[in-house]
Amino acid sequence: MLDVTIREDDLSGAAIQALVALHLGGMHAHSPADKVHALPLDKLRAPGVTFHSAWVGGDLAGMGALKVLAPDHGELKSMRVAPEWLGRGVGKAMLRHLLAEARARGMARVSLETGRGPAFEPALALYRAHGFERCAAFADYVVDDFSQCFTLVL
Template sequence: MTTGAGEGDWRIVEDDLSGAAIRALLEQHFAGMLANSPAGSCHFLDFHGLRAGNVTFWSIHDGDTLAGCGALKQLDAAHGEIKSMRTADAFLRRGVAARMLDHIIDEARRRGLARLSLETGSGAAFEPAIALYRRYGFDDCAPFADYKPDPFSRFMTRVV
């Protein structure tokens, strides 16, 4: 995936999590989740979880510079979950998350999934992410998969 001149040289690649830059971004992601929600209410996948057979993990780059990441966890043949959406600080508000979300939705369609869901935090730090998901047609829903009701979690879903 690339854009026109002057808009960045964007590419999204399946990532094996071995690079120092992606590991550092994910460590920042983990720390950010734990700083904004109690540990028992944080549902991020650790490095081991992101390597599970039902998870596909991507990184997004502007040229050679890591700009963000995201993952798709296949819950069953018809339902996927968005995981590990994170934008590097230097790329905030430059459309990185939207590009990744477009990619994940396209992949869900390619796989024939009927629904995409996600869990995110409910506090002020998560409002930009919630606004993005709403722009993409995600609506609030009940907990799904193995999640339980939690005042620190917001659950969202949409038809693919």
Template sequence: MTDNPIGAVGRLRVVADDLSGAAIAALLAAHHAEMADTSPAESMHALDLTALRDPAVTVWSAWTGDDLLGCGALKELDAEHAEIKSMRTADGHTGRGVAAAVLAHLVAVGRERGYRRLSLETGAEDFFAPARRLYLRHGFTECGPFGDYSADPLSRFFTLRLVPG
């Protein structure tokens, strides 16, 4: 890893979240609404709270004290491949390393679970440029559509090969 993202945000705690709290529900609702406002329906792949409760999905939330700073999720596609979903930094906390810390946590969990690859879809528009830079900085490379995705000019796909650790 190229930096120490956890140090950038102080004492960040990343925990598995059961999605029952008001703070995580509000953050994910805001994420879903922003994605719906940013992308046409056929190109919007953000999961709502109901879809995030699927047993194939695990959501983690990132906290400092009682403050929710962000979240991210892994959706198992098969025994060797998972998709990163719902990466979100809370308003007022962008640019502080929260997303990098959550991403590092997701990659570590992916290795622990024995996945050989993590993949993700994000938007192609300028709005998503910071997310694309984050993934590239952390070793992800562009790839074609995976899973149930199909080619879409408004989507970009990335993958990271995992070395068992």
């Protein structure tokens, strides 16, 4: 098992900015334009969003964020593993870290919105393996033939 170190990140480093750009590019490549809900750098720095980076040694391996929707409800945002670290447990480590943070903050549930199709299947498998279940739309999302929402009661 990899030794993954996860830390809160201010998004100032070139490597993390490049991974955010890769994530945004991937979301635009695999989603209808009006269904891209990935957050750009300025929104990831907004109050109520805590951004984390995952490192293996000195290499950036992934990222993820927890957005506060309400004191008892969080949203996962910007979950992404760097291409060279895919399939090696980085996503699982980040997800577990963000869920632990949500629990520590007293949240009762964590939700997420994602797309459909082959590009989203690895992430969906990870979320389902950790107990996330489909749910009705939350926040400003709309569930339709592309967007789907999931939640996990903590």
